[in-house]
Amino acid sequence: MSFLPSLESPQTIDVSLGPQHPSTHGVFRMNVTLDGETVTRLQPVFGYLHRNHEKIAEGNSWLAAMPYTDRLDYICPLTNNWAYALAVEKLAGIEVAERAEFIRVITAELTRLQNHVAFLGFVLGDMGAWGTALMYAFREREKILDLFESLTGARMMCNYMRFGGCRCDLPPGWLDTTRKLVDGFPKFLDEMEALLTGNEILLARLQGVAPMTADRAINGGMSGPVLRAAGVDYDIRKVDNYGIYNRFKFRVPRGTVGDCYDRFMIRVLEARESVGILKQAIAVIPEGPVVNPKAKQRGFRPPAGEAYGRIEGPKGELGFYLIADGSDKPYRFRIRPPSLINLTLLEELCVGTKIADVMVILGSIDIVLGEVDR
């Protein structure tokens, strides 16, 4: 019997969770040392989905990098597009068409909705709820993906944003469908909350698990809902006021404990706020061109310089750092992926918890491997 002991202590065993594991959200791997059921050491291993994304972008033209950004966080392609477009616009000083700004806000908030909704389902799946919550979440997500499809032609690989605007105008009737969906969305969120947040098992599994203090979260470079769950009031939509977010009224929810339950609830509350933004944006969206006619797309050559464009993605701060040397290709193309950086505290959060909690903690951070490994 070769029940392999750990190198450090004969009492513990090393388990390789992943990359072929049902709930590591893709091909993430953790080398876990277990003492009984308790985790004493955890080493994240990534790179199984590495695609050399940054170098590929540096070998292609500025515009050709846009479709690749879809593949970063493949759950929310439109916000990735926007972050890249924002960085390029900053680099080259391009104005964005008014109507396009509204379309960007609408698509970004729809993306946030479907990301958070899918998150609720994934976390429940990690807790062993056997897909029921996931299927309900995906029912709503499908509707949003249908909207994306009718707008951009693709459900997940949208490739929709352009420098200075968007690729095409909204199809006829699209806004009405969206309005209907947005109006019905709070009802779905209520239903989800009624089903989930009062469940004793869910409360016992989430509350008090892996709490994170605000200091730790800031030092660890957290961003997005994970940071706000720890009680830090930091939302790039408020801080940077990028796009036209200063025209909309919305609140930023904050947690108090920073445990898995807060991370879970913050997403529900953020989804409610997104619904509010969507309602305002749909009501006042102006007519006009969807792309700045002065902005060049093909053969685009920005002046030499560098820029960092960032947005509040559904998972956190998504930034693109670009250096241009005056040619038709980016000289340096660097991505700040929220999923990867939110993982830095994973070991600290997991040590001392049970192995079943590791999955929930990983789920509550909400990663997508396409973005972690790039």
Add this chain to the structure above:
Amino acid sequence: MVTDFLKTCCADPMKLIGEWFVILPALVLLLAAAAAVVMRNLIHAALLLTLSFIALGIVFIALGAEFVGFVQLLVYVGAVAMVIVFSILLTKPDQLTKSRNLLSGFAPAAGVAVAFTALAALLGFIFSSPLAKKPMPAPASAPVAAIGEALMGDYVIALIVLGILLTAALVGAAVIAMEDKP
């Protein structure tokens, strides 16, 4: 006619297959016990011990002591064997094969010798005793109700003492095995 026969068969399985109902499980019992004793692999030893417990339970049932047989299965297979297996897993699962088989020095040989002397002596007494040559009496059975009444009647003190003992053992085992918290 048929149903009457069925009833007698069900009431006393010995009638159908005779002494083999006792002998076969007894053979399994001895083989499993022997294997359990000499096994190097502790888990195999524990599993064979479980098998011998099951066989012993069947011997009890075959001898007409149904209730005791079921209690044997429930307590030994369901609890004792599992606790043994669990403690094997908790204590150095990595050293299962490295475990020395026998005590060092002369002790093991002496132990085996003592065991076989005891066996020879016992067998000698058994086969020379006139009591042991008694033939099998008519089928006996111990009705559950009678056992229950005896437990709650003549033996109630013993039952209460047993209950207290088990409670004390449970609490004691939990306290002993508990992690020393600093």
Add this chain to the structure above:
Amino acid sequence: MTLQILLAISAILFAFGLAAALSRSNAIMIVIGIELMLGAANLNFIAFWRFSENPSDLAGILFVIFSIGVAAAEAAVGLAIIILVHRRIRSVEVDDASNLKG
């Protein structure tokens, strides 16, 4: 079948248990040996009850029931002690637990 056969089976079982308890060095194997010996004793009780003149006297059966209960308690406490010893000296070999030898 005579009483002899059952008693002989029980004696052999007892000898196996005794051999394990006396010669094996692993504490858990000793517990296994003790359990086998207890089983042999129980078999004796049942055999004598089966061959008694008066099977409605249930003393044999009841004794086995109590003995099983005591054996369960013994196993629980014994294995708890083994786990404690293991935690202290990182071994379940009885040879290693010789701190009190002086």
Add this chain to the structure above:
Amino acid sequence: MISSLESAPIDVLHWFLGLLGSFGVPAWILAIISALIIIGTIIGVFLSLFALTSVMERKILARVQNRYGPNRAGPFGLFQPIADGIKMITKEDLVPRTADWIVHFLAPVVMMVPALLVLAIIPYGRDMVPAELDAGILYFFAVGAGTEVAVFMAGWGSNNKYSVLGAMRAIAQMISYELPLVISAIVTAMISGSLSPSAIVSAQGGFAFGFVPQWFALTPWGFTAGLIFYICALAESNRSPFDLPEGESELVAGHLTEYSGFKYATFFMAEYVGMFAICGMFVTLFLGGWQAPLPFLDIIPSWCWFLGKVCFVAFTMIWVRATLPRLRIDHLLAFAWKFLLPMSFAAFLSAACWHYAGRGPLAWILSLAIVGIPYLLLGNAFTNRFSVSRRTYLFSE
């Protein structure tokens, strides 16, 4: 007509045996044939029930989850079990090189045997008990203990870390839940004065006020004990939310990780048959066994009632599976030892009071108090321990 339906299975058996007897077949061969027929019938019924349930479970789960479920093989996907079976049998049987192959091989067999053996003492209908045992309930739990060994063997024999973790979980869970399970079952034995399942069923016969069935589940102590039994039955048969040994999101598949092909199918089958057996026991002990719920419904044969109730209880188990997330191991053990065990003792006491207070209105009040007060106290202590609370969140504009 009605009475003939009621005892139809037994009549057919007797007619067949009589026919054989008239050909001069000796009585002992008849006894063996009769036993074989009964065994064959039970196994056949339960295996077809298993096949039906495996597809119904997937359909019900699908219904709960807003999807279709199997609908390609045969009408409404009813032939899905056959397709699954063919797939399972023809799949390659993989044994890991470092596995303890004897233990690995024996585990599914050891799993299947107790699951089938326990079916012998369940009263399927009026006078339809395959083996009438004085200590039937004891037999049920004694034989059922074999499943623990099987799960452990599967986990350890695979020589896979997930499997060993699953096996350790399984043992801890099954030992812990066995206690409240047995105690809550013993409560019914205490009230009906017998360990024999058929006696317990007949103790639940008759109707109060002419229409309220006197099932044990409809008394305060019986309701408590029944609920405890149901929860422990979920845990004993490794059903969600107590499916920690398998725990697919944590331990891949726990003790089943290294099983494939027919061995896996055997495990699967044994788990379902075990689930039916424990549902049957639940129905026997608390839901009046084969008794009809209302007097005039007696015209439906008793075995139909029994099967109906078993299917209903199995349905609720599927429903629970579709609804609840999984517990964590420490919650699971704390729940068994700190809540279920004291509650089952309370049910025990309550039943005793109910009996000695004359089973009248006073008995109702007393036994209700004896189970109600511990429930409130323990429940409070338990929820406080995990500091389960609603939270308020801050918003910044």
